[in-house]
Amino acid sequence: MEDVYFDLLPEGCIATIISLTTPRDACRLCLVSRILRSAAESDAVWELFLPPDYSSIISSSPASLSYASKKDLYFSLCDQPLLIDQGRKSFTLEKESGKKCYMLSAKDLVIILVDTPMYWRWIPYPGARFENVAELINVCWLEIHGIIDTSMLSQSTLYAAYIVFKATMNAYGFEHLPVEAAVGVIGGETRNRIVFLDSDRGRRPRYQIEPRPPGRHYRRHNVLHDQSEREEDADNVLHDQAEREEDADNYPKERADGWLEVELGEFYCNAGEEGELEMSMKEISRVNWKSGLIVQGIEIRPKKINNGKSSL
Secondary structure, three states: OHHHHHOOOOHHHHHHHHHOOOHHHHHHHOOOOHHHHHHHOOHHHHHHHOOOOHHHHHHOOOOOOOOOOHHHHHHHHHHOOEEEOOOOEEEEEOOOOOOEEEEEEHHHOEEOOOOOOOOEEEEOOOOOOOOOEEEEOOEOOEEEEEEEEHHHOOOOEEEEEEEEEEEEEEEEOOOOOOEEEEEEEOOOOEEEEEEOOOOOEOOEOOOOOOOOOOOOOOOHHHHHHHHHHHHHHHHHHHHHHHHHHHOHHHOOEEOOOOOEEEEEEEEEEOOOOOOEEEEEEEEOOOOOOEEEEEEEEEEEEEOOOOOOOOOO
């Protein structure tokens, strides 16, 4: 009956209706009927799922894209980051919505002292999107800034900014060290938060449990003392676990590409809003020595409120 009904409508009309849904809906409609599949896979539909300025974005990349259809192009931009701006940024689409995502490379960031070899150095790194990443040798003053024009982002969209990094085997100085993060339009409201870059967080308890000496013969007061200490240790471990669960979003998470990321803050891009969005991260109050951070860049992408995953 569905096929008979849709036979009465021109395919272009069906395609227009589908284009008012989402890429996820279009993929699901392909499974309903032959007529819906033909319309849902048409260039007319997927052209409207692509950003209005996708042609100019693609033309700014030295890469040559080949695709059989606009649907192929859409998923190519979702799955394969496109280098733009002379390799200083990468561009992708969020698969579920088609919203624009960018990563600013370390070369596109302002990193204090980055050109001083005793503090930082530029190195190629396997699996990185960009030609070089920034490796922290040793600094007391850690400060990183990134700026992107809000006109480059998708309108009416809640974005979040993430520092994308790894840690070397010999990294130090970040254990339980609060780092100040901020996101906001220059000259406007800025949101601040505290984050942590300790990549071993979760495996290292904040309160260490001291091992007990071997042996079975204790005086009563020693037994009671040991029992009290064990209860205190257990309370500390539970407290540490509760803290980890409460502020998990402030600590690094592993990405699908193997890098780590931590959210610096969020920003809602209003329709027609103009300005420069600044994202920053700094630790300049304790001035302890820090080493072993490998910075790939700052990524700006739509924020998933419910942490849902795409099934496209």
